[in-house]
Amino acid sequence: MRQRYEQWMNDWEIRLTQVDNNRVVRPLEWGLEWTHGWPCGNGIGPGQLLDDPEKYFSDFNHRIVTTSDEFFSYRTPADFRLERRPVQVFGTRAVPDAKLEAKVKGQTAQFLRFTSPVKTPYPENDLVNARWFPARGRRAVVVLPHWNADALHYNGLCQVLNLMGIAALRVSLPYHDIRKPAEIQRADYAVSANIGRTIDAARQGVIDTRCCLDWLQSQGYTQLGLVGTSLGSCYGFLAASVEPRIRVAAFNHASTYFADVVWTGQSTRHVRAGLEPVIDVDRLRRVWLAVSPMAYFDHYQRFPRKSLVIYAKYDLTFLPEFSRQIVNEFHRRGMQLRSVELPCGHYTCGEAPFKYMDGWHLTSFVREAFDSL
Numbered sequence: 072m073r074q075r076y077e078q079w080m081n082d083w084e085i086r087l088t089q090v091d092n093n094r095v096v097r098p099l100e101w102g103l104e105w106t107h108g109w110p111c112g113n114g115i116g117p118g119q120l121l122d123d124p125e126k127y128f129s130d131f132n133h134r135i136v137t138t139s140d141e142f143f144s145y146r147t148p149a150d151f152r153l154e155r156r157p158v159q160v161f162g163t164r165a166v167p168d169a170k171l172e173a174k175v176k177g178q179t180a181q182f183l184r185f186t187s188p189v190k191t192p193y194p195e196n197d198l199v200n201a202r203w204f205p206a207r208g209r210r211a212v213v214v215l216p217h218w219n220a221d222a223l224h225y226n227g228l229c230q231v232l233n234l235m236g237i238a239a240l241r242v243s244l245p246y247h248d249i250r251k252p253a254e255i256q257r258a259d260y261a262v263s264a265n266i267g268r269t270i271d272a273a274r275q276g277v278i279d280t281r282c283c284l285d286w287l288q289s290q291g292y293t294q295l296g297l298v299g300t301s302l303g304s305c306y307g308f309l310a311a312s313v314e315p316r317i318r319v320a321a322f323n324h325a326s327t328y329f330a331d332v333v334w335t336g337q338s339t340r341h342v343r344a345g346l347e348p349v350i351d352v353d354r355l356r357r358v359w360l361a362v363s364p365m366a367y368f369d370h371y372q373r374f375p376r377k378s379l380v381i382y383a384k385y386d387l388t389f390l391p392e393f394s395r396q397i398v399n400e401f402h403r404r405g406m407q408l409r410s411v412e413l414p415c416g417h418y419t420c421g422e423a424p425f426k427y428m429d430g431w432h433l434t435s436f437v438r439e440a441f442d443s444l
Contacts, residue, residue, distance in 0.1 A: 102267025215303025
């Protein structure tokens with residue numbers, strides 16, 4: 072019976088990953104130009120050629136992990152503002168979902184906007200966007216969605232948090248929804264075969280998250296937390312490793328190394344296809360070490376907080392053995408953690424009945440963790 076359930080779940084998971092048929096295979100690019108504005112550099116300037124870009128990135132990643140407080144440092148933006156704008160879907164499919172488009176027609180909402188401290192070649196990406204779900208009190212969380220989430224994902228979660236007296240800022244990740252450059256249909260520039268751009272997107276996601284905490288503090292919120300899912304979970308762990316203000320952290324799907332997820336995941340097969348002719352997973356792990364949660368446990372452990380890890384038993388994107396390694400690392404270090412294994416997969420976690428189970432674990436943990444502070 073267990074084998075039949077597992078096969079049924081895997082078949083369902085694969086069908087969901089194949090709904091989007093507009094994934095693009097792009098060849099490996101080192102993206103050296105993305106490193107020129109990073110802290111922790113070694114004097115390599117624009118236009119300078121390297122004999123061994125792989126070694127350059129491997130060495131750079133080790134410096135980043137060692138000096139992550141500097142790498143993720145920033146200046147607080149001076150242009151925070153709330154805007155009331157129409158609600159839009161910003162779907163990633165080749166053909167827009169007519170039902171979703173009709174659902175939001177005529178709706179408006181409040182959005183926090185500000186200029187990201189991280190500059191990219193794309194002006195639309197550098198204007199940060201976060202839908203605001205206010206609540207009375209002193210408790211607030213930053214919500215970081217999954218890779219290629221449309222602009223409606225997690226709004227229901229934020230509304231439930233509001234009912235619990237917890238305010239929420241639902242952030243558009245770099246290169247997602249309204250921040251997506253016109254030249255791409257999906258958020259490909261956040262995770263791709265371009266090594267430097269992928270790291271830069273993670274750095275921007277972490278710094279934008281920290282800026283959101285600045286704004287929440289300016290609004291009188293003193294108890295702050297974070298809820299991240301999939302790619303948002305990765306960005307959230309990196310942010311929590313340098314950010315003592317995050318006292319409550321919920322990671323909805325978690326994994327060890329960025330490279331391992333890209334290499335083995337069902338939804339990143341097109342990225343692997345661009346990488347595989349040039350690099351293997353062990354070498355890829357070294358050049359993406361700086362965006363891997365496993366590299367930051369020493370940093371994460373510096374700050375007292377309540378943590379939750381939710382993972383899926385039949386996950387084909389974040390393989391469950393990677394998630395269990397994360398849970399084991401928390402326990403090995405004697406860190407406070409609640410872990411939950413759901414009987415579904417990565418994509419099926421967003422389907423009934425599993426999305427209700429997932430939402431219950433997330434919201435109840437956040438409420439209880441704030442209550443215990």
